[in-house]
Amino acid sequence: MTATDLPSLDQDLHTATAGTKATTLARLAAAGLPVPAGIVIPVDHPDERLPAAVAEILARCPAPHGLIARSSAVAEDGTTASFAGLYTSRISPAHRDALLDAVRAVRASALHPTITAYSQARGVIALPRMAVLVQPALRPACSGVLAAYVTEGRCTRWRIEAIRGLAEPLVSGIQTGEIHTASQSHHATVRLTVQETIQLPATPQELEMPPGEWVRFDPAGSVLAKIRTSDAGVIHVYTPAELAERPVLTPEARERLLAAAATAATALRLHHIDVEWAIDPHGTLYLVQGRPLTAPLTNHATDSQAVTADDHVLHGIAAAPGRGTGPTVRTGSADLANRVLICQALGPEAVPALLTGPAAVVSTTGGELSHTAIITRELGIPCVTNVNTALTALIPGAVVEVDGGAGTVRPAPAVPAQRTPQDTGPLSATAVLTRTLEQPAPDDGRAATLLWHDPNGPAPDLAAFGTGGPHPVGVLLPGNHPAPVFVPAGCCPIRLPGLGTLLWPQDAPPPPTEIAVLGPDRQILHRRTVSR
Amino acid sequence: MERVWKGLLTCDYEHTRPGSTALELDLYTTSLTRWPAVFMDDPRPYGRLRRAGIVDIPECDHLALTGRWHHLLADPAYATAMVTAAERRHQRSDAALLALEHQLDHGEAAERQLAAATEAFLGVMSAHIVNWLLPDDQWQEFLAGLLGNDADGRACRLALNTPDATGHLLNAHLMLLDGAAALAEGSDLATAAGTLAARAGTLYGDGSPAAVAMPLEDRARAARLLTATAATNTTGQRNLIDASRRRAVQLRNAWTLAAHLAAAGNPTATARTTALTCVCRWAADSEESRKVQRHRLLAATRRWCQRAAADPATITTADLLAPGAAR
Numbered sequence: 001m002t003a004t005d006l007p008s009l010d011q012d013l014h015t016a017t018a019g020t021k022a023t024t025l026a027r028l029a030a031a032g033l034p035v036p037a038g039i040v041i042p043v044d045h046p047d048e049r050l051p052a053a054v055a056e057i058l059a060r061c062p063a064p065h066g067l068i069a070r071s072s073a074v075a076e077d078g079t080t081a082s083f084a085g086l087y088t089s090r091i092s093p094a095h096r097d098a099l100l101d102a103v104r105a106v107r108a109s110a111l112h113p114t115i116t117a118y119s120q121a122r123g124v125i126a127l128p129r130m131a132v133l134v135q136p137a138l139r140p141a142c143s144g145v146l147a148a149y150v151t152e153g154r155c156t157r158w159r160i161e162a163i164r165g166l167a168e169p170l171v172s173g174i175q176t177g178e179i180h181t182a183s184q185s186h187h188a189t190v191r192l193t194v195q196e197t198i199q200l201p202a203t204p205q206e207l208e209m210p211p212g213e214w215v216r217f218d219p220a221g222s223v224l225a226k227i228r229t230s231d232a233g234v235i236h237v238y239t240p241a242e243l244a245e246r247p248v249l250t251p252e253a254r255e256r257l258l259a260a261a262a263t264a265a266t267a268l269r270l271h272h273i274d275v276e277w278a279i280d281p282h283g284t285l286y287l288v289q290g291r292p293l294t295a296p297l298t299n300h301a302t303d304s305q306a307v308t309a310d311d312h313v314l315h316g317i318a319a320a321p322g323r324g325t326g327p328t329v330r331t332g333s334a335d336l337a338n339r340v341l342i343c344q345a346l347g348p349e350a351v352p353a354l355l356t357g358p359a360a361v362v363s364t365t366g367g368e369l370s371h372t373a374i375i376t377r378e379l380g381i382p383c384v385t386n387v388n389t390a391l392t393a394l395i396p397g398a399v400v401e402v403d404g405g406a407g408t409v410r411p412a413p414a415v416p417a418q419r420t421p422q423d424t425g426p427l428s429a430t431a432v433l434t435r436t437l438e439q440p441a442p443d444d445g446r447a448a449t450l451l452w453h454d455p456n457g458p459a460p461d462l463a464a465f466g467t468g469g470p471h472p473v474g475v476l477l478p479g480n481h482p483a484p485v486f487v488p489a490g491c492c493p494i495r496l497p498g499l500g501t502l503l504w505p506q507d508a509p510p511p512p513t514e515i516a517v518l519g520p521d522r523q524i525l526h527r528r529t530v531s532r
Numbered sequence: 533m534e535r536v537w538k539g540l541l542t543c544d545y546e547h548t549r550p551g552s553t554a555l556e557l558d559l560y561t562t563s564l565t566r567w568p569a570v571f572m573d574d575p576r577p578y579g580r581l582r583r584a585g586i587v588d589i590p591e592c593d594h595l596a597l598t599g600r601w602h603h604l605l606a607d608p609a610y611a612t613a614m615v616t617a618a619e620r621r622h623q624r625s626d627a628a629l630l631a632l633e634h635q636l637d638h639g640e641a642a643e644r645q646l647a648a649a650t651e652a653f654l655g656v657m658s659a660h661i662v663n664w665l666l667p668d669d670q671w672q673e674f675l676a677g678l679l680g681n682d683a684d685g686r687a688c689r690l691a692l693n694t695p696d697a698t699g700h701l702l703n704a705h706l707m708l709l710d711g712a713a714a715l716a717e718g719s720d721l722a723t724a725a726g727t728l729a730a731r732a733g734t735l736y737g738d739g740s741p742a743a744v745a746m747p748l749e750d751r752a753r754a755a756r757l758l759t760a761t762a763a764t765n766t767t768g769q770r771n772l773i774d775a776s777r778r779r780a781v782q783l784r785n786a787w788t789l790a791a792h793l794a795a796a797g798n799p800t801a802t803a804r805t806t807a808l809t810c811v812c813r814w815a816a817d818s819e820e821s822r823k824v825q826r827h828r829l830l831a832a833t834r835r836w837c838q839r840a841a842a843d844p845a846t847i848t849t850a851d852l853l854a855p856g857a858a859r
């Protein structure tokens with residue numbers, strides 16, 4: 001075989017040499033469906049001739065935004081095993097060495113142990129080699145996946161997931177897509193999503209631009225996007241503000257996609273089809289993969305009880321400890337009693353509502369030291385900050401549980417009965433450590449009160465010592481701090497190894513073996529056992 | 533702070549603070565490059581200013597400077613000295629802002645005071661790094677180890693981040709309650725509204741007072757809010773805020789004591805606990821007062837621009853530091 005033998009997708013391909021993905025795309029192209037051009041490095045192409053193959057591809061493929069090297073294994077995309085996401089795909093700048101590395105990485109993925117394990121589990125044979133399909137990288141406005149049941153040339157039940165830019169974050173599970181679903185004759189249901197960043201194949205010039213610079217998001221340059229980073233031929237841009245509120249996939253584009261999917265299913269003689277697709281900035285639709293649907297179609301998006309985009313826990317920054325459960329409500333409500341406020345950064349105008357007793361606060365922005373975090377700690381309201389999807393993922397009125405100590409927001413079936421403060425349990429064997437003596441002395445059954453003597457602070461009021469109250473009072477001097485020169489009459493120093501020295505009334509019973517610090521609700525924050 | 537790109541970390545305030553004026557961006561980035569000098573007397577700048585709003589930091593510089601700072605932050609003597617110096621900068625900045633506001637209130641030339649306030653505030657502004665450059669993960673790991681589990685470590689760390697002084701959001705509302713209570717006792721509405729607008733006017737509403745006035749800088753709106761608030765249970769609100777604040781401070785103090793009890797007998801852990809509690813408390817206070825001072829400087833600059841026929845949307849720190857250049 002010579003390098004010039006590399007077949008392209010406009011030819012009649014065979015699975016044994018070109019792999020399933022390339023062969024299927026060639027069939028779809030032959031059926032008149034929109035498939036991007038591509039060149040195949042066959043299954044048995046020798047390693048030593050890869051450089052020549054790469055050179056030929058670069059000469060034959062104009063690729064302003066680089067190229068994508070994709071797996072096309074013989075066993076891939078079968079009726080019982082899709083191998084979805086198991087083989088490697090690599091976007092590469094249109095440079096010889098980079099593309100050669102990408103092709104080699106894709107071919108090497110045939111040898112990955114995961115492939116062996118998956119193929120054994122599915123009862124199929126995966127060859128330790130594969131074809132590689134190389135295509136000019138599309139720079140999609142949006143892309144995604146479609147799964148459909150096709151009857152009489154129509155998609156009768158379907159689910160589409162769409163994101164802006166490349167679909168990689170969607171198929172890898174990093175990013176939740178905008179979900180469009182329908183079953184039988186029901187009209188489409190759409191659940192929007194929040195996409196913070198968009199991945200795009202980039203020009204060489206864009207790949208040299210540092211984070212923070214602006215690139216054209218559309219060909220006309222009417223929408224600019226700021227670069228977050230770039231790597232491996234791809235720029236990651238922040239979603240432009242003017243696009244953030246718009247749906248990813250228009251109804252018109254969805255209908256074209258469904259029609260193309262139905263045609264593809266007919267061409268491939270499938271009743272259940274799984275399609276990967278992309279739409280370029282001019283609105284042109286491309287099918288980039290087609291295969292049998294190997295898993296039943298699910299329809300999570302129509303579940304009205306769904307709270308988060310994928311019914312999973314939302315994670316943010318733990319900002320104010322405590323747990324609160326209640327129905328969610330947005331900023332602007334004057335009465336937040338027992339509700340969970342979903343907000344952006346708070347201002348002083350929010351204070352009257354915060355004083356009505358919200359169950360919790362979830363903020364889309366901020367960290368531990370943000371003003372929202374600080375005011376919720378001051379008011380003792382559980383809070384999670386930096387849940388950037390909160391405003392879209394949390395449906396108003398849905399009941400959620402906020403764990404301000406763990407930084408999580410999760411669906412809750414119902415508002416639980418009010419919790420009672422945690423019982424400290426008996427303190428009869430515990431000395432409670434404090435910085436100042438309370439007056440009157442608390443009568444909570446504690447064995448003793450210990451006054452903390454900060455080594456760098458003023459000396460404790462030793463006159464307050466003694467056994468006159470409901471329990472003995474001593475002084476704890478931490479570390480190797482020397483005992484005070486003046487030890488009150490009737491008191492003795494007791495060495496506590498590994499802890500410090502205790503000044504303890506001689507006429508009191510032996511000091512307790514446990515020292516604890518209580519919080520404002522008299523719950524034990526920390527306890528330490530004393531050895532003597 | 534973003535991921536490393538070709539050996540550089542980029543701080544992009546254009547992205548995190550969209551819609552900011554040049555001065556707002558400039559205050560962040562100029563002060564960011566200066567933080568090693570402000571907090572460690574280290575002359576090395578923290579990165580290079582690409583433009584107002586964007587700083588590129590070589591990763592090696594970032595690692596060296598933050599590594600040195602994190603090491604110092606474990607030393608109670610350094611922590612105390614750093615906090616003391618920072619509090620002095622806050623006081624100097626407050627005094628400079630008062631002088632500037634006085635000149636503007638009396639219609640007198642304020643260029644010199646504006647330059648002094650800007651310079652003083654830049655030192656305060658460098659403290660905004662506490663939002664993302666403190667060794668939070670190290671502290672979490674340390675406290676979790678000290679207190680026995682992650683949850684207690686987190687609860688302790690969050691409690692330690694409670695400010696000594698009432699946070700600015702609650703404080704602004706307390707000023708409103710003060711004014712409303714004064715009205716109920718027969719005070720003059722115009723006077724009360726003027727006081728509220730001057731003391732808390734720049735804090736109410738979305739955004740910042742850099743280019744346009746905040747809603748409550750308008751005395752008429754302040755008067756309407758005061759009148760409406762006077763009709764509510766102001767005493768009840770104040771009591772609730774006082775009780776909540778008291779409880780939050782009690783909780784912080786209790787966790788501080790708990791950490792010290794856990795560390796007692798281990799000199800290294802005790803020193804680290806002392807340093808950590810000192811820095812956390814300061815960081816929370818610093819963030820609250822920095823916001824107030826920042827809004828005061830931005831509002832004062834806007835007022836000065838109006839008189840000097842300068843554009844508050846395009847004026848920069850350099851303009852303010854060199855009086856007269858802005859025009």
